[in-house]
Structure formats: C-alpha cells, structure tokens
Amino acid sequence: MWQSYCHELAKWQHRTQNFINVYMYLTLLEMLMSHSFEVKLEDLQEIEILFFLAESMEKIAKQPTLCPSARADADSMVFGITSGTVAEPRVTYLKQPQPITDELIAKASPVTPTEVFRMATPCATNACLHFDGEDCRLAKQIAEKLPAVTEELPPCSIRRGCRWWQQEGKAACMRCPQVITDIYNPSELAVTVAKLAAG
Numbered sequence: 001m002w003q004s005y006c007h008e009l010a011k012w013q014h015r016t017q018n019f020i021n022v023y024m025y026l027t028l029l030e031m032l033m034s035h036s037f038e039v040k041l042e043d044l045q046e047i048e049i050l051f052f053l054a055e056s057m058e059k060i061a062k063q064p065t066l067c068p069s070a071r072a073d074a075d076s077m078v079f080g081i082t083s084g085t086v087a088e089p090r091v092t093y094l095k096q097p098q099p100i101t102d103e104l105i106a107k108a109s110p111v112t113p114t115e116v117f118r119m120a121t122p123c124a125t126n127a128c129l130h131f132d133g134e135d136c137r138l139a140k141q142i143a144e145k146l147p148a149v150t151e152e153l154p155p156c157s158i159r160r161g162c163r164w165w166q167q168e169g170k171a172a173c174m175r176c177p178q179v180i181t182d183i184y185n186p187s188e189l190a191v192t193v194a195k196l197a198a199g
Contacts, residue, residue: 154176
C-alpha cells in the first residue's frame with residue numbers, strides 16, 4: 001500500500017515549483033498519512049482542485065501590473081472610452097480590453113487617443129514620475145482627493161491587474177470613471193491632484 005502512496009506523491013511532486021505548490025504538496029502528504037494509507041478518490045479530487053487554484057494564482061501573479069492611465073504604445077490596451085459631457089466626462093468600460101491599433105488611433109483624430117480612450121499598459125514603475133519607488137502617487141491622490149462618482153464598482157475588465165486597484169482598492173475604482181488621461185480644461189482639483197502626484 002505504501003507504494004501506492006509513493007506513486008501518488010510522485011505524481012504531484014513535479015508540480016512543487018513554488019511556495020504555494022509546496023504547501024499543497026505538504027497538504028497532500030498530510031491527507032494521505034491521515035487516512036491509514038487508504039487513497040480515496042474524493043481526496044485526490046480535492047487535491048486536484050487545490051492544485052488548480054494554486055496554479056491559477058501563480059498565473060495571476062506572473063501577469064504584469066497595469067497602469068490604467070497610459071499613453072498609446074505597442075503594449076497598450078484600450079479598456080474604456082470617454083463619454084459624458086465636457087464638464088463631467090465619464091469613462092464607459094469595455095467588456096474586454098482591445099489592443100491599440102493604427103485604426104483606433106485614426107478614429108480618435110483630430111484629438112489625441114488619450115482624450116478618447118482610457119488605455120492600460122504594464123506599469124513603468126521607477127521610469128514613471130508618479131512612482132515613488134513603492135507606490136503610485138497618482139493612485140493615492142485620486143483615492144484621497146477626488147470625489148467618488150459611482151456607488152458600485154465599475155465593470156472594469158483590467159481590475160485584477162490594475163495597480164490602482166491593487167494599491168488603493170475600491171476607493172480608486174469609485175473615482176476612476178472621471179479620470180481622462182489627456183484633458184485640456186481640467187478643474188482646479190484635477191490640477192492639484194496632478195501636481196501632488198508628480199512629487
């Protein structure tokens with residue numbers, strides 16, 4: 001019977017490539033040892049689910065953190081379109097982010113793409129003037145200074161990877177729809193937020 005357990009352990013051991021999977025591996029060992037060396041199908045199914053969740057978490061962790069107020073470049077994705085009014089612009093969120101293309105940029109003409117689209121791109125961290133070495137100052141100032149413009153979380157397709165969400169949580173999301181990357185008639189409050197975010 002011990003050979004059966006060794007076989008089951010070996011089956012999962014090759015998947016212990018990070019801390020989460022090591023933890024799952026030890027959980028498997030504990031479960032196997034606690035059943036008087038009787039492998040139960042439901043136990044193995046439970047372990048399979050645990051490993052699936054661990055691997056999903058690992059994939060999420062490997063995804064780049066996104067800046068949700070980026071400019072158009074090769075890695076940019078459009079996740080929102082500016083709507084509302086000149087006085088009160090609002091972002092309408094797309095169900096799925098779309099890669100920026102020359103065709104989309106042409107549709108924004110004669111204004112800049114960032115007046116029409118909200119775009120996300122991998123966070124530049126220390127290469128960005130808003131980054132203080134640990135956090136995004138812009139996200140912090142938006143969450144602290146701007147008023148909330150929605151009572152519910154917007155249906156945002158990039159939230160899971162968004163730096164603003166990861167750093168400031170719901171407070172940033174409730175204020176995000178009013179943020180337009182390029183705006184030429186900003187309010188005094190928006191100007192203050194931008195200056196504070198620049199450090």
